[in-house]
Amino acid sequence: MQLLFLYGPVASGKLTIGRLVAERTGLPLFHNHLVVDAVASVFSFGSEEFIRLRELFWLETISAAASAGRSLVFTFAPEPTVAADFPHRLSQAVTTSGGDVFHVALELDASEQEHRLVAADRAGFGKLRSVELLRQLRPAMSACMSQMPPPALRIDTGSTTPSDAADIIIGAMGV
Numbered sequence: 001m002q003l004l005f006l007y008g009p010v011a012s013g014k015l016t017i018g019r020l021v022a023e024r025t026g027l028p029l030f031h032n033h034l035v036v037d038a039v040a041s042v043f044s045f046g047s048e049e050f051i052r053l054r055e056l057f058w059l060e061t062i063s064a065a066a067s068a069g070r071s072l073v074f075t076f077a078p079e080p081t082v083a084a085d086f087p088h089r090l091s092q093a094v095t096t097s098g099g100d101v102f103h104v105a106l107e108l109d110a111s112e113q114e115h116r117l118v119a120a121d122r123a124g125f126g127k128l129r130s131v132e133l134l135r136q137l138r139p140a141m142s143a144c145m146s147q148m149p150p151p152a153l154r155i156d157t158g159s160t161t162p163s164d165a166a167d168i169i170i171g172a173m174g175v
Contacts, residue, residue: 001099008106020166066097078144
C-alpha cells in the first residue's frame with residue numbers, strides 16, 4: 001500500500017493535483033473536504049466534536065485502506081485545529097500495516113494564494129474564500145506547515161502547472 005500524502009497551504013492546488021494523480025493512476029482520492037464537510041454539517045468547524053470526529057474518520061479510513069493493501073491519494077491542509085502529531089500518527093498507522101507514505105509539499109507565494117482564494121471553483125466545497133481571514137490565519141497556518149514531515153518532493157504550484165505537478169509526483173512515486 002502506498003499513501004500519497006499531499007499537503008500544502010490553502011489554495012495551493014491540492015485537490016486539483018490530487019484529482020489528476022487519481023485519474024492518471026486509478027488510485028482513489030480521499031480529499032480533505034470529504035470528511036471536513038461531512039462533519040461540519042453536524043458540528044461547528046473547530047469544535048471539540050468536529051476535531052475528534054474529523055481525525056477519527058481520517059485515521060480509520062486510511063488505516064483500513066492500509067490494512068487492505070489499498071493505495072490512495074490523501075490531501076491535507078495543515079492548520080491549527082489539527083493535532084500537531086496527526087501526520088506522524090497517520091504515517092505510523094500506514095507503516096505498521098506494511099505500507100509506505102510519500103509526502104509531497106505544495107507551495108506558493110502569498111500573492112498567488114490570495115488570487116486563487118477567490119476563484120469560483122473553490123465554492124464547491126466549504127473552502128476558505130476570504131482574503132481577510134486568510135491574512136489573519138496565515139501566521140498560524142505557516143507554523144503548522146513547518147511542523148509537517150519532511151517531504152519527498154516540494155512543488156511550487158505558482159510556477160508548475162497542475163498537470164506537470166501530477167506527472168512529477170507520479171514519476172517520483174513510480175506508479
